[in-house]
Amino acid sequence: MLRTALRNVLAHKARLLMTTLAVLLGVAFVSGTLVFTSTISEAFQRSSERSLSHVDIAIQPDGDSEAAEAAPGGAANLDQALLDEVGALPNVAEAIGDVSGFAALADTEGDLVGSGWDTRGANYYAGQGGTGTDSRYPMTEGRAPGAAGEIAIDAHTAERTGYQVGDTARVSVDGPVREETITGVFTTEEGSVAAGGSLVLYDTATAQELFAKPGEYTRITLAAADGTSQTQLDEAVQPLLPADAEALTGQQLADDQAEMIESQTSGMRTGLLAFAGISLFVGIFIIANTFTMLVAQRTKELALLRAVGASRRQVTRSVLVEALLVGCVAGLAGFAAGVGIAAGLRALMESIEFTIPEGPLVVSGSTVLASVLVAVVVTMLAAYLPARRAAKIPPVAAMNSVHAAPTTRGLLVRNTIGALFAAAGAALVVAGINRDDSGATMGLGAGLLVIGVFVLTPLLSRPVIALASPLLRIFGVSGKLARLNAVRNPRRTAATASALMIGLTLITGLTVIAGTLSQAIERMAAQAISSDYVVSMANFAPLNPEVAETLAEQPGVTGVSGLRASPALVADRTDSDSLTGVNGEAIDRLVTPDFTAGSFDGLSGDNAVIDTATADDLGLTLGDSFDVTFEDGQPGRLTVTGIYEDSEVMRGILLDDATLDPHMERIQDFQVMVATESGTSDETKQALEAALGDNPAILVQDEADIAEDIAYIFTLMLNMLYGLLAMAVIVAVLGVINTLAMSVFERRQEIGMLRAIGLDRRSTKRMVRLESIVIALFGGVLGVGLGVFFGWAVGEMMRGSLATYELVLPWDRIAVFLALAGLVGVLAALWPARRAARLNMLDSIKAD
Incomplete structure (x- = not known):
């Protein structure tokens, strides 16, 4: 029977070609996905490990600590006193204060360099006296920045922009354009730079002013002295930590980075494999159809085999061996095609400026095995029913060229099953509309309905x-x-x-x-x-309040309000909420929520406007007052002067920014709304953009x-x-x-x-x-x-x-x-x- 199966495959190779291609395409999608996601995951992990090579211990704010959760502002940044204290430990070879944040660098044409959150700014830590060197960023040209108005850029950014030492570059951190002189070019193992982003370095004092506060750091990294392990250094550091800070070993950071990268790539992998699964599922129909037709064409041949002594099991096995051979060929060819797809995807990502760190394609043995197994399982699964049907051909059918058509009873059973599946599926889809189960009921219903319709398609x-x-x-x-x-x-x-x-x-x-x-x-x-216009950073980073002030001074502008968020504890809630500061005098001309009670009138002082969800949760009505604890820990009491229907655009507690600003650690807007006399026009938009310095990092929409x-x-x-x-x-x-x-x-x-x-x-x-x-x-x-x-x-x-x-x-x-x-x-x-x-x-x- 094995020889018979091999002969049939060779005899019908042209008819099996389309089946092989169908399986090949699905398997190529699977193997290409596995190779591509493994390649980018390993490339980013290697880049991350290199960027952490100088870190044995990293101290950073712990937002999950009890101290951070009890304070409205969350975990505080690290101060100079902590840096000095841990740097003085005998088993510390080097202590570096790190402060970083978003910094948008424009190229010589005025376009944004890098993409999104990968456009970063950080400090060049030259020691407390400012005379040392930062081992993280070795300079290849020029010198490190030493004062305000000076920056250094990474070598990759310098190469693609053409900037040289001595050039002036335009940078935006939180809105206003800063003209900076490039004093140096450095190399770095930072993962964001390896992935196509940019890194701009400032002197420490300037970076603290831009990204934190004077004397504050967002992270402190320690290098252990010779003979000191990361665990020993961690034990020495722990007693010195504030209540809202944590220390992680370099190995923990690497593991966390690897887990995060794996999580990000697993989502991509799952999504791509889902579509590969759809292709393979569609391929099942083709395979089943092909083998059904091949069996029908070979009715006399199979019946003769039965007549000369072949058992039903042998006939079934013969057809399944044909499917096995087709699956193996399709699996190996699909794997080879998948490697090509992975290489093409990598080139495509780089062509759209999503740079992947350098590294080889990662082709593991498990990918090869998975490709062949998927192809074989799918092919044999689809061929099983035709194989069973072939085995049921009676020997007497050798006297005829066709065997009996499906019986009326068989068709009735099929149609009944299909109708039940379709009805149950449609009912579950409708029932899933009002169920809070993340779409599980609807997904189950959709699957049943598709199966039911498939079963009913002959009817x-x-x-x-x-x-x-x-x-x-x-x-x-x-x-x-x-x-x-x-x-x-x-x-x-x-x-x-x-x-x-x-x-x-x-x-x-x-x-x-x-x-x-x-x-x-x-x-x-x-x-x-x-409002006529909404102004925001291109990557939704915070805006400096100077942006709103600049816009308010422009001719033809009739109203401006920034929207700024500040964490706070509201009433007796234990979780931190957010207060939104607005210009109480102009907000009614800029937003038009649906008020169920009150209005924006009188939005000043200790008055506030709240959404219906907050009102229902706190049991508040118009005129009621409630307690708040502001970001700086100061208590306050606000009075409700309006209640509005919340939406995706606006929700929460609104109050005048003059009331909120004194309690904010850093005053920033997440967007600015603008109303003008002439309404929207190209001329007005261009005038507003020009007033903001034609900043590529700011959107005026x-x-x-x-x-x-x-x-x-x-x-x-x-x-x-x-x-x-x-x-x-x-x-x-x-x-x-x-x-x-x-x-x-x-x-x-x-x-x-x-x-x-x-x-x-x-x-x-x-x-x-x-x-x-x-x-x-x-x-x-x-x-x-x-x-x-x-x-x-x-x-x-x-x-x-x-x-x-x-x-x-x-x-x-x-x-x-x-x-x-x-x-x-x-x-x-x-x-x-x-x-x-x-x-x-x-x-x-x-x-x-």
Whole structure:
């Protein structure tokens, strides 16, 4: 039987090609994901370890300590006294005070260097007297910064920007542009720089002024003296620590970094593997279809094997061995393709300026094993039912070329099971709308519904395809034959269409959800904000209050308010809350929340405006007062002068910034709202940007800009998902090609007869193409219908948190999806149609 299986694989290698390709693509996705995520994880871990090579102990604020949780402001920064004390320990070789934060560096063209949080600023620690050197940042050119107005930049940034020692660079830390002179270029093992970011160094005093307070550090690192272990140094340091600080060994830091990197890459890995799983799931339909058709074509051969003594188990094993061989070939080829995909992904990431630290591709033995195992398991699982069906062929079937069709009872059982699954799935999806279980109920229902629809597709194929009859009649005999061929074998049609259905279900559902959420957020922002412009840092870092002051002085500006947040303890709550400071005189012209009681009038002194959630939680009504403990620990008492409906844009406790500012450790705005006389216009926007120094790190946005950003985010997300789901669609296309090609082979005698009685080659091609289009559109209609239903359900589940929710059906995209399904049918039929038209009539009629 083993020789028989090998002979059958070699004999049908052309028919198994599409199956191999389908499995190969899914496995390539799996192995490419594993190689790519392992490569970037190991690269970042190595970079992190190098950046910590000088650290034996790191002392830092502990936000989780009891002392930090009891104080509204959280854990305090570390002071000079602690640095001096730990630096004086006999087993400390070097003590470095570190202070860092966000610093946006503009290149010579005025564009931002680096990306997001990777654009950092830090201090060059030259010792307490300022005459030493910082071992972390060896200078390759020039000297270290020694006073305000001087900076040093990393060598990678200097290379890509063209900056040289002596040049002047524009830097923004919290809004205002700073003109800094470059005094030196240094090398560093910092992971953020290795990943494409930038690092700007200041002298310690300037860095403390920018990122903390004079005399404060955000971290202290210690290097142990010779003969002192990290554990021994940790034991020596522990008695000196403040209550809200902690000491971590270099090994602990490395382990924490490795865990964080692994956590970040595991999320990416899980997401990519989910799409790989979808591709493999779609491939199961193709494999099952292929082996079902191969078994049907070999009915007489298998029955003869039974007649000469082969047992059912041997016949089953023969078919499964064929699947095993196909799986092994597909797995090895998929692994090789996956390595290429991983290399391509790495190059793609670098081309979009997401730099990955240098290092080789990480290809482990487990990846090779996983690739082959996935391919073998998927292939054999899909081939199991056809193998069992082959084993049940009675020996007497050797007298006939076909065996019995599925019985009426079998079809009834299938349809009953499908109906039960579909009904249970739909019920769970609807029930999951109002359940607070993170979508678990809805996800289970969605899975059951898809399975139920798949089981019912043979039943659904006849009525749905019948709807296309009027259009097919236009094509005469070819159209009529195409419709009859499409419904002749409903199970085969259903399995082929289901592969495409799954991909379009996901694509349509995601499109509906993204479009609905995008418009809901846009409406919410438009309703809650009446200011002409919103000003913020490009990476949402805090803004210096100087930004709001500068904007308020500009001609044509009628109202400005910064929004600044400060931690506080409210009433008898044990957890820290946040107070939001606003310009009480201008806020009513800048935001328009829905007040249920009171208003912004009189928002000054000890008056406050609160949202309905806070009011309900504290049992407050208009005119009531409540106690607060401010960030600096000072007590206060606020009176409620307004209660508004909270939203994603605004929520919490609002009070006048003149009341809040004296209690804040560092006054900063997270955004600034601006109203102007002339409203929004390009000229006004350009004037505001010019007033802020044309700072690339600051965004000046009107409502249209905000809506465009929201749309861009959703469009980017959708395009990424479309790209990932394209693999499943490609696999589905292979399935249609495979089914049509094998169907043409099965019907070659019939096609030969049709040709003999007058059906020309053009009509034969048209018949196969129309059949393909009908099957593809059948899958497309089912997929779009399920996708719209799932999109509606997910939207309804989120309605409670989005008051502006309203279902949006993207009819234009739905039309495009159906058109693409039809195009899939056309493309998939090119080769089978050509093959059908070129069949020799006499040879086909004589075929058995």
